[in-house]
Amino acid sequence: GAVVSQHPSRVICKSGTSVKIECRSLDFQATTMFWYRQFPKQSLMLMATSNEGSKATYEQGVEKDKFLINHASLTLSTLTVTSAHPEDSSFYICSARRLAGAGTQYFGPGTRLTVL
Amino acid sequence: TQLLEQSPQFLSIQEGENLTVYCNSSSVFSSLQWYRQEPGEGPVLLVTVVTGGEVKKLKRLTFQFGDARKDSSLHITAAQPGDTGLYLCAGLTGFHGSSNTGKLIFGQGTTLQVKP
Numbered sequence: 001g002a003v004v005s006q007h008p009s010r011v012i013c014k015s016g017t018s019v020k021i022e023c024r025s026l027d028f029q030a031t032t033m034f035w036y037r038q039f040p041k042q043s044l045m046l047m048a049t050s051n052e053g054s055k056a057t058y059e060q061g062v063e064k065d066k067f068l069i070n071h072a073s074l075t076l077s078t079l080t081v082t083s084a085h086p087e088d089s090s091f092y093i094c095s096a097r098r099l100a101g102a103g104t105q106y107f108g109p110g111t112r113l114t115v116l
Numbered sequence: 117t118q119l120l121e122q123s124p125q126f127l128s129i130q131e132g133e134n135l136t137v138y139c140n141s142s143s144v145f146s147s148l149q150w151y152r153q154e155p156g157e158g159p160v161l162l163v164t165v166v167t168g169g170e171v172k173k174l175k176r177l178t179f180q181f182g183d184a185r186k187d188s189s190l191h192i193t194a195a196q197p198g199d200t201g202l203y204l205c206a207g208l209t210g211f212h213g214s215s216n217t218g219k220l221i222f223g224q225g226t227t228l229q230v231k232p
Binding site for chain 1: 146147149151156157158159160161164204206208211217218219220222223224225227
């Protein structure tokens with residue numbers, strides 16, 4: 001199976017600071033990666049689609065200046081939460097899709113962000 | 117807005133019982149993926165169904181894709197405590213293999229608890 005890693009798995013930061021989360025596809029190339037946010041006992045909410053070499057596509061209601069996405073290579077996408085506030089505390093999950101196939105997406109283990 | 121209605125949202129059963137989870141939509145999907153998620157972890161892919169009417173089996177789990185590719189079901193036979201978790205269905209929409217576009221639409225999730 002395809003493996004997607006995320007780093008860090010947990011991060012605690014002070015309000016007003018920025019936090020960067022990395023997402024890597026370890027054994028396949030992913031031209032497209034996705035960033036999701038999940039609240040307790042709820043399903044996943046798509047935040048943005050990250051395309052290698054181009055600007056990310058953000059879902060309605062997601063602030064692109066607050067959630068900066070960089071997809072610098074075929075195996076790495078980063079999400080930076082800028083000027084984090086307590087309401088940004090959440091579980092952030094990335095996923096990657098293989099270039100070929102039925103469009104199956106493989107998910108990372110998630111990053112728990114707590115903003116104090 | 118495309119929706120994927122998943123039911124039931126909560127299910128608590130005794131070990132050995134059978135259960136079925138349903139995902140229904142008015143939209144046609146290129147494929148449908150089922151995931152299982154443990155608390156604090158990312159979703160793990162169980163299966164991808166692509167063809168209308170397709171049935172896939174994974175040990176005690178049986179997945180079916182509707183003939184019209186608008187709905188799917190997950191049936192678990194003789195549930196065990198190890199089956200406890202959050203089950204998510206996700207339909208792929210707007211997918212074009214050559215350009216790797218498209219995104220997953222998630223159901224609300226089914227929280228399954230299997231008591232010993």
